[in-house]
Amino acid sequence: MHEIILFSGTVFMGFFAIMNPIANTPIFLGLTQEMGKKEKKGVAFKSVFYAFIIVTIFAVSGQVVFKLFGITLPAFQIGGGILLFFVGYELLHGKQSHIHHPTPLEKDKIKEDINESSVNVAISPLAIPILAGPGTISTAINFVGANTTIYYTLIVIFLFAVMCLITYILFVSGGKLISYLGRGGVTVITRIMGLILTIIATQMVIVGISGAIEMYK
DSSP states (O other): OOHHHHHHHHHHHHHHHHHHHHHHHHHHHHSSSSHHHHHHHHHHHHHHHHHHHHHHHHHHTTTTHHHHOOOOHHHHHHHHHHHHHHHHHHHHHTTTOOOOOOTTTHHHHHHHHHHHHHHHIIIIIIIIIIIISSHHHHHHHHHHOOSSSSHHHHHHHHHHHHHHHHHEEEETHHHHHHHHHHHHHHHHHHHHOOOOOOOHHHHHHHHHHHHHHHOOO
16 A cells, blocks of 8 residues: 555656646646637646547557657657747747637637637647657656556556646636736746747757667667
8 A cells, every 4th residue: 555655646746747737827828818718718628638648548558659650759859849849939929829809700710710729729739748748658658667557557547637637727727817917927928938948848859869869879
């Protein structure tokens, strides 16, 4: 029992550190600041749901998925880093969503754009690579790989689900932060998060390149 508790604590802290939902909340706010409350909830739910599905697949399948598609972790890190860099670059320059307040003639078109935009943002960059990035996936694979029994695999999946729930709650309650900070405050946070994202992305690419060099020596 003590071993299970210790393992559970290690897994939870590992996921919390790698996902960092507190730091990701301002990023979520920056990406969805032009959306309504309902759309934000939809994006929050979809992002954590997609992240949960992705990480669960990798946790259960392990290295099989990488081998099946001929993907290496360094390649995943480099690709995810490049994608994240462009997202951070846009946030750094204060670029907002192309969706504006609808006019009577544009209402149907704007509604369609909102639905499409919310799905796109939920999948990329929120679900991947921010929530279910190379670090999160490799963490899940490592925890499952260290303990091959199905019981420990279920613990890893359950605790990741708990982290997704915590992330969702923080994302949804982020609207209160917007009201407190105001539009100017959110813009400042968006630019800061953009800078942080570009740095994180650069680090991901560096780690990926280093891993690739070691792999092909």
